[in-house]
Amino acid sequence: MSKIAIIGATGRAGSQLLEEALRRGHSVTAIARDTSKIGERAGVVCKNIDALDAGALQAAIAGNDVVISAAHFSTLAASAVIGPVKAAGVKRLLVVGGAGSLLLPDGTRVIDSKDFPEAYKAEAGAGAVFLESLRQEKDLDWSFLSPSAEFVEGERTGKFRIGKDDLLVSSAGRSWMTFADYAIAMIDEVEAPRHSRQRFTVGY
DSSP, X not given: OOEEEEETTTSHHHHHHHHHHHHTXXXXXXXXXXXXXXXXXXXXXXXEOOTTOHHHHHHHHTTOSEEEEOSOTTTSOXXXXXXXXXXXXXXXXXXXXXXXXXXXXXSOBGGGSTTSOGGGHXXXXXXXXXXXXXXXXXXXXXXXXXXXXXXXXXXXXXXXXXXXXXXXXXXXXXXXXXXXXXXXXXXXXXXXXXXXXXXXXXXX
């Protein structure tokens, strides 16, 4: 089993990643400003830190096999994650991506479509920049998992599709993914890497 550090472990995606990792017997270092909602749990070490504190983040993730960043891109840039991960000697970095940089059938990005919500543009744009930073990274074994357009609460079904750079749309015309099923796909990648140094996506 792996030792997994999760940055942003109390968020909607991070909390589901925590649950999925524990379900499969991994040990987790849960990193957030306030981990009190996680409580005392077997297999979890909580670290209350500000992820922008590079030294504290490096110390928190040291000794883990894999780091998963589930933090918002607009608050934690690629350099703020990549630097501490490398300094801590951790070789694998998995990132909870965004759908904005995925491609539409005409080859344009989702974020560049005329219907893309203005409220999400800053976060989506920062996510696209984060992905490009990873693509320039020479040392880390990274993966960037983009959810579908709608990233929502919902049941854990274990039934979904995996894609690469194109937005997945269901037969009903909806592009969506639950946090719980997303977590399955991410921990699958931890256990059996199939997308080393790649972005991939998941949806129904």
